[in-house]
Amino acid sequence: MRRRENGSTLEGTPRARRFFRRRPRGSIVGTVRIDRRTKNLLHRIRPGEIAIILHDDLDQVAAEGLLERGAIAVVNCHRSITGRYPNAGPLVLARANVPLIDGVGEEILEHVNEGDTLSIIGPEVFCREQLVGTGTLLDGEALERSLADAQAAMGEELERFVRNTMEYLQVERDLVLRGEGLPELKTKLKGRAAVVVVRGHEYRQDLRTLRPYISDMHPVLIAVDGAADALLDEGLKPDVIIGDMDSVSTNALTCGAEVVVHAYPDGRAPGLDRVQALGITPSILASAGTSEDIALLLAYESGSDLIVAVGAHDNLVEFLDKGRNGMASTFVVRLKVGPKLVDAKGVNRLYRSQVRTRDILLLVAAAIVAMAVAASLSPALRLWGQNLAAWLRSVWRSIF
Incomplete structure (x- = not known):
């Protein structure tokens, strides 16, 4: 039985036979979300369910999101590692022992519907007792080989990155260098610190680590799209929400925060109708950059004296994760706001307080000794202790 180059389909096998093999036992079984x-x-996905995605170069944030939502397996119709660069998404799933069936092909969508029950064994996917797709189980040697090949191809991607950066500067030079076109926020940032929260790697952990700073300094909280929900989950209310509004909840949009809708360069703003339907009058900013970049630029140009970035993209692989259209803008914007920028990414790993069991036992023992000494020196406490002991003995005798 032959496969295509991406291992996604079974060439030469009649369609009727390809999708009508019996499901083997011992498979992973779950409801599918597509x-x-x-x-x-x-x-939409819930713990214990299987995800079918169409995602070239599965990025780290997307993989972490699938894990956070409790996916037990992921079926990718496309190639999770195309070879452009060593994206970390598949590695994140592999380390969590969540199977990733790669390159299955979009043909599977003709045979599987949202809410169906899927069974997965090895690289094969079954639905209603029939084989509906075969791909590559991306783990172990297959994953290492793909990542090694992608690492070797980084030179070409770096050249594309440089060209994309120059193109972006030509288009958005006035916005980046002089702040032209940025809306004037009602929220005052001049002379205040701002915390810009982005749905990036370990952003929730870093946000929790920064809670003491937020409580003490009361910075302006700027959320990029769905990061507004993360703030609310931590008991914090965003002051400003910026994005195309495709991943933020209605609850977050109506929490009272100022809203800035990110539009395409031609003025189209897909999220505008949703915001206006909620009775919110937002500011609109058209830009070829990302919502993360707009948030950083707004904080900088609005006079914030310190910008703390949580979950922001800060390295080449993460720039590439965002796609060629977005990676150059982030690189350039970080150069612009650099003097005021403090990147809090990974701050949760700097120090993690760990209380050892031995320390707790010593503390309890010291407390008991102190109470015993105090009781022996105080007649009142000694009498109270004797009465307590007598009462415990009487209770014991009445039971036994």
């Missing part, structure tokens, strides 16, 4: 955009799928 979406062409992984970001949208995260709103």
Whole structure:
């Protein structure tokens, strides 16, 4: 039985036979959720379910989102590692022992519907006792080989990155260098610190670590799209929400925060209708950059004296994760706001307080000794202790 180059289908096998093999035993079984955009799928998938995605170069944030939502397996119709660069998403799933069936092909969508029950064994996917797709189980040697090949191809991607950066500067030079076109926020940032929260790697952990700073300094909280919900989950209310509004909840949009809708360069703003339907009058900013970049630029140009970035993208692989259209803008914007920028990414790993069991036992023992000494020196406490002991003995005798 032959496969295509991406290992996605069974060439030469008649369609009727290909999809009518019996399901082997011992498979992973779960309800399936399907979406062409992984970001949208995260709103619907529940713990114990299987995700079918169409995601070239599965990025780290998307993979972490699938884990956070409790996916037990992921079926990718596309190639999770195309070879452009060593994206970390598949590695995140592998380390969590969540199977990733790669390159299954979009043909599977003709045979599987949202809510169906899927069974997975090895690289094969079954639905209603029939084989509906075969791909590559991306783990172990297959994963290492794919990542090694992608690492070797980084030179070409770096050249694309440089060209994309120059193109972006030509288009958005006035916005980046002089802040032209940025809306004037009602929220005052001049002379205040701002915390910009982005749905990036370990952003929730870093946000929790920063809670003491937020409580003490009361910075302006700027959330990029769905990060507004993360703030609310931590008991914090965002002051400003910026984004195309495709991943933020209605609850977050109506929490009282100022809203800035990110539009395409031609003025189209897909999220505008949703915001206006909620009775909110937002500011609108058209830009070829990302919502993360707009948030950083707004904080900088509005006079914030310190910008703390949580979950922001800060390295080449993460720039590439965002796609060629977005990676150059982040690189350039970080150069612009650098003098005021404090990147809090990974701050949760700097120090983690760990209370050892031995320390707790010593503390309890010291407390008992102190109470015993106090009781021996105080007649009142000694009498109270004697009465307590007598009462415990009487209770014991009445039971036994």
